[in-house]
Amino acid sequence: MSETETPTTPSPVSRFFDRVGRYAVAGVEEIGNGGVLVVETFFWLFLGPSRKQPVRTSAVFAQMMEMGILAIPIVALLVSAIGTMLAIQGIYSLRIFGAESRVTIGIAFSVVREFGPLITGILVAGRSGSALAARIGTMKINQEIDALKVMGINPTRFLAVPALLAMMIMMPTLTIFADFMGLLAAGLYVEFDLGISLAAYFDEIRDVLTTADVWHGLIKSLIFGGLIAIIGVVNGASVQGGAEGVGKVTTRAVVQSISAIIVVDMVFAFLATR
Numbered sequence: 154m155s156e157t158e159t160p161t162t163p164s165p166v167s168r169f170f171d172r173v174g175r176y177a178v179a180g181v182e183e184i185g186n187g188g189v190l191v192v193e194t195f196f197w198l199f200l201g202p203s204r205k206q207p208v209r210t211s212a213v214f215a216q217m218m219e220m221g222i223l224a225i226p227i228v229a230l231l232v233s234a235i236g237t238m239l240a241i242q243g244i245y246s247l248r249i250f251g252a253e254s255r256v257t258i259g260i261a262f263s264v265v266r267e268f269g270p271l272i273t274g275i276l277v278a279g280r281s282g283s284a285l286a287a288r289i290g291t292m293k294i295n296q297e298i299d300a301l302k303v304m305g306i307n308p309t310r311f312l313a314v315p316a317l318l319a320m321m322i323m324m325p326t327l328t329i330f331a332d333f334m335g336l337l338a339a340g341l342y343v344e345f346d347l348g349i350s351l352a353a354y355f356d357e358i359r360d361v362l363t364t365a366d367v368w369h370g371l372i373k374s375l376i377f378g379g380l381i382a383i384i385g386v387v388n389g390a391s392v393q394g395g396a397e398g399v400g401k402v403t404t405r406a407v408v409q410s411i412s413a414i415i416v417v418d419m420v421f422a423f424l425a426t427r
Contacts, residue, residue: 213318217323220323221326232269240256256347261361262366274324287403290399313386
């Protein structure tokens with residue numbers, strides 16, 4: 154460049170496409186990191202004992218307690234509220250056609266196939282997914298992950314595998330509990346409003362639902378659990394900066410987890426009803 158030449162300023166269009174390209178590359182990188190994490194998880198799960206680095210059972214149970222057992226009160230509260238709202242709106246809508254006694258059918262399908270796993274996934278993502286991202290991000294900033302590598306401990310086996318296993322075990326378990334609480338709360342309102350006893354209510358639910366309906370919700374919850382754990386670990390491991398960086402990756406982990414859950418739920422529901 155000659156002395157008389159001045160550097161040109163990129164046009165707004167160039168800056169826009171540059172920003173889009175950077176975001177696209179970062180997104181592909183995160184997806185790739187998630188895929189690598191899944192492969193490494195199965196590697197250490199099955200081949201860890203032969204390398205004298207088995208997955209710590211105590212860590213898995215500790216994560217199950219944190220992600221599952223301690224989440225029972227909030228899951229019970231919110232799913233019961235959702236079940237009650239479904240009963241209220243269902244009775245109100247069907248009363249127009251004089252068919253409010255058939256509200257049980259809509260409640261059964263809505264809770265077991267959709268709202269049970271969906272609400273549980275969103276709650277666990279906000280509660281445990283954020284905590285997982287914050288914990289791993291803090292460890293990375295404090296160079297604790299580098300210390301694990303120096304000691305010969307694989308960080309994926311030590312941190313990611315217990316969290317992923319615990320999440321995929323507890324999500325279906327919490328979903329079963331959420332289904333029961335949602336149906337029970339809805340049944341109590343149906344009994345109050347329509348005078349249908351709980352025994353008759355659950356008899357009708359048993360006649361309406363099939364094993365496939367229950368498995369529909371449980372398989373979705375299993376996928377949700379894997380997504381929450383993978384997104385939390387990947388975001389935590391990508392932290393940059395100090396405490397502000399931890400806050401950013403924690404927020405991003407929650408947003409990405411909930412977005413992924415809703416999108417996967419939509420696709421799963423579409424494919425399962427074809």
